[in-house]
Amino acid sequence: MLLRYTLRRLILAIPLLLGISVLTFALVHLTPGNPVQQQSAMNPRFSADSIKALRALYGLDDPLPLQYWHWLSRLARFDFGFSLRDQRPVMDKVWAALPATLFLNVVAFLVALGVAIPFGVHSATHPRTRFTRAFSGFSFFAFSFPGFWLALLLQLVLAAALGWLPISGILSPGLELAPWWQRVPDFLWHAAGPILVSVFGSWAVMARYVRNNMFEALHQDFVRTARAKGLSERAVFWRHALPNALLPVVTLLGLSLPGLIGGSVIIETIFAWPGMGRLAWEASTGYDYPVILGVSVLGACLTILGNLAADLGMALLDPRIKVQ
Amino acid sequence: MAAGRAFFRGPTLVAGLGLGLLALGALLAPWLAPADPDHIDILGRLGAPGLSHWLGTDALGRDVLSRIVYGARVSLAVGLTAALGSTVLGTLLGAISGYAGGWVDELMMRGADVLMCIPSLFLVLTLIVVLGPGIYNVVLVIILTGWTDIARLVRGEVLSLKQRDFVLAARASGATPARVLLRHVLPNAMAPVYVSLTFGIAGAIMMESGLSFLGLGVQPPTASWGSMLSEGRESLQEAWWLVVFPGLAILATMLLINQLGEAARRHFDPKGGL
Amino acid sequence: MSLLAVDELTLGFGADADVVRQVSFELGAGESLGLLGASGSGKSLTALAVLGLLPPACQWRAGSIRFEGRDLAGLAPGERRDLCGGAMGLVFQEPFTALNPLMTVGAQVAEGLRLHRGLGAADAAGQAAAWLDKVGLQPGLEKAKLYPHQLSGGMRQRALLAMALACRPRLLICDEPTTALDATVQAQILGLLRRLQGELGFALLIISHDLAVIHALAPQALVMEKGLVVERGPVAGILAAPQSPAAARLLRAYGMLEGDSMSEGQGG
Numbered sequence: 001m002l003l004r005y006t007l008r009r010l011i012l013a014i015p016l017l018l019g020i021s022v023l024t025f026a027l028v029h030l031t032p033g034n035p036v037q038q039q040s041a042m043n044p045r046f047s048a049d050s051i052k053a054l055r056a057l058y059g060l061d062d063p064l065p066l067q068y069w070h071w072l073s074r075l076a077r078f079d080f081g082f083s084l085r086d087q088r089p090v091m092d093k094v095w096a097a098l099p100a101t102l103f104l105n106v107v108a109f110l111v112a113l114g115v116a117i118p119f120g121v122h123s124a125t126h127p128r129t130r131f132t133r134a135f136s137g138f139s140f141f142a143f144s145f146p147g148f149w150l151a152l153l154l155q156l157v158l159a160a161a162l163g164w165l166p167i168s169g170i171l172s173p174g175l176e177l178a179p180w181w182q183r184v185p186d187f188l189w190h191a192a193g194p195i196l197v198s199v200f201g202s203w204a205v206m207a208r209y210v211r212n213n214m215f216e217a218l219h220q221d222f223v224r225t226a227r228a229k230g231l232s233e234r235a236v237f238w239r240h241a242l243p244n245a246l247l248p249v250v251t252l253l254g255l256s257l258p259g260l261i262g263g264s265v266i267i268e269t270i271f272a273w274p275g276m277g278r279l280a281w282e283a284s285t286g287y288d289y290p291v292i293l294g295v296s297v298l299g300a301c302l303t304i305l306g307n308l309a310a311d312l313g314m315a316l317l318d319p320r321i322k323v324q
Numbered sequence: 325m326a327a328g329r330a331f332f333r334g335p336t337l338v339a340g341l342g343l344g345l346l347a348l349g350a351l352l353a354p355w356l357a358p359a360d361p362d363h364i365d366i367l368g369r370l371g372a373p374g375l376s377h378w379l380g381t382d383a384l385g386r387d388v389l390s391r392i393v394y395g396a397r398v399s400l401a402v403g404l405t406a407a408l409g410s411t412v413l414g415t416l417l418g419a420i421s422g423y424a425g426g427w428v429d430e431l432m433m434r435g436a437d438v439l440m441c442i443p444s445l446f447l448v449l450t451l452i453v454v455l456g457p458g459i460y461n462v463v464l465v466i467i468l469t470g471w472t473d474i475a476r477l478v479r480g481e482v483l484s485l486k487q488r489d490f491v492l493a494a495r496a497s498g499a500t501p502a503r504v505l506l507r508h509v510l511p512n513a514m515a516p517v518y519v520s521l522t523f524g525i526a527g528a529i530m531m532e533s534g535l536s537f538l539g540l541g542v543q544p545p546t547a548s549w550g551s552m553l554s555e556g557r558e559s560l561q562e563a564w565w566l567v568v569f570p571g572l573a574i575l576a577t578m579l580l581i582n583q584l585g586e587a588a589r590r591h592f593d594p595k596g597g598l
Numbered sequence: 599m600s601l602l603a604v605d606e607l608t609l610g611f612g613a614d615a616d617v618v619r620q621v622s623f624e625l626g627a628g629e630s631l632g633l634l635g636a637s638g639s640g641k642s643l644t645a646l647a648v649l650g651l652l653p654p655a656c657q658w659r660a661g662s663i664r665f666e667g668r669d670l671a672g673l674a675p676g677e678r679r680d681l682c683g684g685a686m687g688l689v690f691q692e693p694f695t696a697l698n699p700l701m702t703v704g705a706q707v708a709e710g711l712r713l714h715r716g717l718g719a720a721d722a723a724g725q726a727a728a729w730l731d732k733v734g735l736q737p738g739l740e741k742a743k744l745y746p747h748q749l750s751g752g753m754r755q756r757a758l759l760a761m762a763l764a765c766r767p768r769l770l771i772c773d774e775p776t777t778a779l780d781a782t783v784q785a786q787i788l789g790l791l792r793r794l795q796g797e798l799g800f801a802l803l804i805i806s807h808d809l810a811v812i813h814a815l816a817p818q819a820l821v822m823e824k825g826l827v828v829e830r831g832p833v834a835g836i837l838a839a840p841q842s843p844a845a846a847r848l849l850r851a852y853g854m855l856e857g858d859s860m861s862e863g864q865g866g
Contacts, residue, residue: 019434144579224696228649230679232679235713262443266534266537283449284540285539292453296447300442
């Protein structure tokens with residue numbers, strides 16, 4: 001039953017993937033002044049060979065439908081061509097950058113959730129205390145705080161002035177060949193800054209979401225029924241209110257997915273964290289078409305997969321969802 | 325809408341006044357700024373905040389305060405036009421999609437789905453690469469990528485309003501679908517639009533700052549809070565004021581707009597807010 | 599000694615006027631009593647007060663409630679909870695939202711059994727299934743595995759009855775138990791209630807704005823309006839000749855007033 005549900009959802013994703021292929025095709029081929037002309041005009045570095053490579057890559061001399069077919073078949077093979085910067089295959093670069101981004105964003109998401117759930121639940125169960133009001137105010141402040149400014153301030157204060165955190169990078173120089181038990185703590189130390197900035201921005205929104213769900217759950221009729229049965233407040237909270245309040249968190253996960261993959265562009269750039277975000281930034285300032293398109297398409301694929309996983313999770317957890 | 329006075333209560337009043345002052349300051353920048361924001365003075369570069377330059381000078385000796393005042397123009401201009409553009413676009417598309425139904429609805433929603441699949445920053449960067457950097461393209465890109473959320477919301481409202489009696493009455497009276505949509509349905513679907521517009525301005529300002537910070541937005545020598553932060557980053561250790569003040573400007577603006585947005589949400593959509 | 603004795607109960611919110619004013623009544627073991635009133639008359643709050651489930655904003659301004667001789671106000675929260683569900687049961691109006699959507703019906707019935715009777719998981723599950731059988735959800739073992747969204751309104755109300763009665767309370771309070779259901783199902787639920795009361799012998803406090811519902815279940819009734827008891831007596835007597843304008847209005851709304859040639863159709 002679950003397998004059929006998964007297959008059905010995968011099939012539904014095909015039009016989406018086709019749509020993405022059409023969109024990216026349009027971006028490359030139909031914009032005024034095709035990329036090759038723009039490239040060479042703006043960047044005299046481009047040799048005749050580069051231009052020839054681009055024309056071959058995008059088949060810009062062929063009729064349009066044929067071009068699209070070539071594009072589609074290459075996308076299906078995840079062949080995005082070669083980076084204009086260093087001629088490496090785009091997929092290689094993206095693949096190498098993916099783990100760093102996933103680590104950063106997934107850990108940040110989990111930490112933010114870990115902070116948001118207790119705060120959100122508490123402010124729903126104690127609606128008018130001073131603590132809750134202070135928390136609301138602080139979360140509003142955090143929500144408005146520009147993330148990249150926080151990163152810069154962190155670098156300014158903690159790194160430059162106090163030296164508590166490294167300014168950038170993923171590993172201290174010289175440790176690349178060190179044994180794992182030396183590399184891991186160093187890696188985590190480097191990850192602390194980016195994760196902190198990412199969490200600061202996202203926990204406020206999550207906490208509000210959790211709070212609203214918890215508040216609603218606490219005022220549902222079935223909570224009254226549970227109390228009428230004589231259950232203790234603890235039992236009412238843990239067994240009836242909380243499960244119903246936290247179920248939408250899986251939905252939240254689904255909604256956060258694009259952000260989990262692409263949301264860290266600026267943070268990665270500031271901290272020189274070698275992930276997909278920084279790759280995207282390098283590609284955009286360098287007009288490296290193949291790479292930026294590859295990053296976007298792959299990001300979209302990951303989002304679709306992730307949404308499917310979130311839907312499956314909901315289907316497993318919520319008995320109201322029919323898995324036929 | 326009624327209850328204007330009740331809306332501007334307490335912190336919201338402060339926010340409204342603050343934003344009004346900000347907008348005024350941006351408009352009157354040429355008269356308010358103490359110096360020419362583009363005036364280069366190499367000898368006076370990286371000067372600390374003091375009497376002659378209240379917020380210091382940057383790496384080219386330009387007065388930071390003046391650049392911040394002029395930067396407000398950029399932020400507000402981009403924020404307002406981009407947010408307005410994407411809200412109008414999204415509202416129209418969502419309304420048409422919801423009202424027409426059928427293949428029009430399917431097509432538009434699939435299109436929105438495709439756009440929403442690609443992580444938004446990647447999409448924005450891709451579009452900037454295709455279109456080129458600069459302030460006008462930033463506005464265009466924000467409009468092209470920001471319409472999907474409000475379109476969904478408006479579509480939802482329109483779908484539920486479609487079946488209401490007053491709509492059926494309007495249709496029965498022989499009005500064209502466009503007239504019914506624009507004069508009867510849409511005015512009743514506006515609640516999420518006001519909230520979305522307000523938060524959209526904040527989002528657009530953040531996006532412009534971020535893009536300018538990355539070097540893909542407003543191009544030098546024009547002053548933008550984001551590009552000032554990027555430039556300040558180079559001299560991070562020697563000149564803390566280059567990083568602190570532009571960021572403070574962004575933070576203050578965000579707090580003011582978000583406060584208005586929260587008030588709008590409480591007013592129009594009481595269930596969603598804090 | 600009566601089972602339940604409510605004496606001059608007075609409740610209110612904040613600085614506003616009393617919403618329940620000096621309400622007094624007594625209910626003996628195995629007896630049935632109806633509380634008739636329109637919405638806003640304070641009847642539901644009275645019921646919530648008995649179980650100690652008043653909303654936090656509601657103040658207990660005067661009066662007392664004694665259950666089996668014990669003053670409910672003086673009880674510790676733990677003792678109060680033991681009475682709830684254990685000695686007293688409450689069935690609410692909205693079967694559609696009164697059940698936890700994430701737990702099976704059987705688990706929700708068994709929860710009370712495990713709490714008040716100290717039964718182990720297997721025993722509780724077995725007895726829960728037996729109770730579901732008893733209220734007409736047959737076969738109980740199969741129905742116990744269903745989730746609330748898989749049951750119709752009438753079936754959910756039966757499940758709620760099973761939940762309320764599983765620990766064999768001595769008092770059952772039903773607040774508008776059939777209002778959300780359609781006519782045929784209403785009749786079935788009322789019949790079920792009568793049968794169960796005959797079998798189990800609990801005292802019944804039936805709250806409704808529909809005198810026909812009360813008439814089906816209780817010989818005596820109180821009429822409440824704006825928090826005051828405005829009439830009391832045998833149900834048949836109220837039907838035949840209502841003394842208070844409130845009762846007359848409710849009867850007229852249901853087309854039950856003698857001599858009325860037309861029925862209104864709108865509920866109170």
